[in-house]
Amino acid sequence: MTGVPQLPEGDPAPPTGQLPASALTHLPRRPLAVYVHVPFCRVRCGYCDFNTYTLGELGSERSPATYVDSAQRELALADRVLGPDVPPVDTVFFGGGTPTMLPAADLTGLLRGIRETFGLAPGAEVTTEANPDSVDAAYLETLRENGFTRVSFGVQSAVPHVLATLDRTHDPANVERAVAAARAAGLAVSLDLIYGTPGESTGDWATSVDAALALAPEHLSAYALTVEEGTKLAAQVRRGVHPAPDPDDEADKYALVDERLAAAGYGWYEISNWARTPTDRCRHNLHYWSGANWWGIGPGAHSHVGGVRWWNVKHPSAYAARLASGDSPAAARETLTVEQRDDERVLLGIRLANGLPIDGLGAQARLRVGELIGDGLVDGQLALTDRRLVLTRRGRLLADTVVHALLAT
Structure with missing residues (x-):
């Protein structure tokens, strides 16, 4: 399917999901993170190659409800595989796709399942990604009341013609509303931007950076646009509809965002990520970058425990079928x-x-x-x-x- 990446090859994964004893040796002494992949989007953005599906592609309005049941089954599987020595979960991250396509009760129900299964460490960081148009004040208040601490909005740009090229459907004017609602609910805010979109001038990029800074987020990410094979954007570049991103242009835009964020008091802590203070850094992503343990729940999600890495089958139907039969959804794995x-x-x-x-x-x-x-x-x-x-x-x-x-x- 267009826009859905192929999984890597690997060794067969046992149907039980069982891990080698050596992978669990240091489990109690290392942080544990949980990633929850919600693979649904209202529309597919032209540049995106994540494992996502519109409801029209799936052919069923019931797919999200089926997904929630399946994700809870995978959580029970994780409990059996990791055993009694697993530490409380330090960070949880709901990504996608658009996690907030699900009702708030579904997200909070999954978080409750994680808490009841493993426990949450004191001060655990719990994040969901969201589109600015996919949440309102009541939704965000429900998340905060049930343990979420952070929301990451996919803003990408503040310039309408740039958003149109990326096939982003949100109204830039709604970003301020969404951020204000998140703050009123007591959630920390992260904003994601993309630079290097075809047709984006340096002035356009400066407008987006300044608009993001005006909202004073605790955290900001800025990523260079990459043209991934199999996406709509890749086909447009191949046909000459859009030029390929210019590396020199992207370098200039990186320098611009780094300079403006530094001047505003933000410090870089990873190449594409800045935080207002060290405590505002995304701890979940730091776990990835430091080689910690994490379990990825959902279709196509990746996991890593003790040097063993595995990845789930991609399609929501195949994922649900595996778990309904009592088997692990892992497609394959590798031992590093x-x-x-x-x-x-x-x-x-x-x-x-x-x-x-x-x-x-x-x-x-x-x-x-x-x-x-x-x-x-x-x-x-x-x-x-x-x-x-x-x-x-x-x-x-x-x-x-x-x-x-x-x-x-």
């Missing part, structure tokens, strides 16, 4: 080698403002530190005083080059 885990530590860790400890790198990588400093890709002062590799702004723009240098043999 020591070398793969070390490579991922470098690949993900270098993206963070905390950086990478130089002394934890291999001998060949340590020899390249001086070259990276000389090229202006990492902060030379921090490398010398703190023995950490932290990307400069230029390094953030060329992060793949840094990773290649550190992993080259």
Whole structure:
């Protein structure tokens, strides 16, 4: 189906979902996160390659209700697989798709299931993604009253013609209303922006950044548009309807957002993410980037526990059928080698403002530190005083080059 990515190949996953004993050894001593993938959207955005479906594509208005029952079954499966030594859940993230296409009672019911199954750690972070037009004050109040702490709005742009190119359907004027309703409910606010859309001028991008800053979110993400194979946008670029994003233009726009956010008091903590204070950082995503354990619930969701990674079947019907029969919805899995885990530590860790400890790198990588400093890709002062590799702004723009240098043999 157009816009739905293929899952990677892997080893067969047992129908029981059972994990190797070695994967559970350190389970009690590491944070546990839960991701809930809600794969429904009202319309499909032209650039999106996530595992999402419109109700028209599924051919059934009952699919969301079936999904909720199935997700609860997967939660029970997770309880059996992880066993009694599992720690309370530190973060929960509802993503999609558009999670807020479900009634608020469904989201809070799933959160209640997570709480009753594993418990929530004190101060747990609980986030849902939302479109600005998909929630109102009552919906957001219900979320907050039942344990949600954060809402992440997919704003993407404040400029109508840019939103139209992206096939985004929300009215930019409704963003302010949605943010105000979230604040009134007591929820922290994150805003997501996209830069590099065909036809977006530097002035358009500045308008979007300034509009986001005017709302004073606790957290802001800004991602460069990528043209993914199988999407409507990829077909339009191939036919010449739209030009491909220009890397130089995207670099200029990254510099613009970084400068304006820094001037407004926001600090970057990951290449594409800024927070007003350290406590406003998205802890859920930090768990991903630090290699913590997480269980992904839902069609196509990915999970990782103790070096074992697996992914669910994509289609909601196949997902529901597996769980209804008592089987795991996992399509396949892989066990990461020591070398793969070390490579991922470098690949993900270098993206963070905390950086990478130089002394934890291999001998060949340590020899390249001086070259990276000389090229202006990492902060030379921090490398010398703190023995950490932290990307400069230029390094953030060329992060793949840094990773290649550190992993080259």
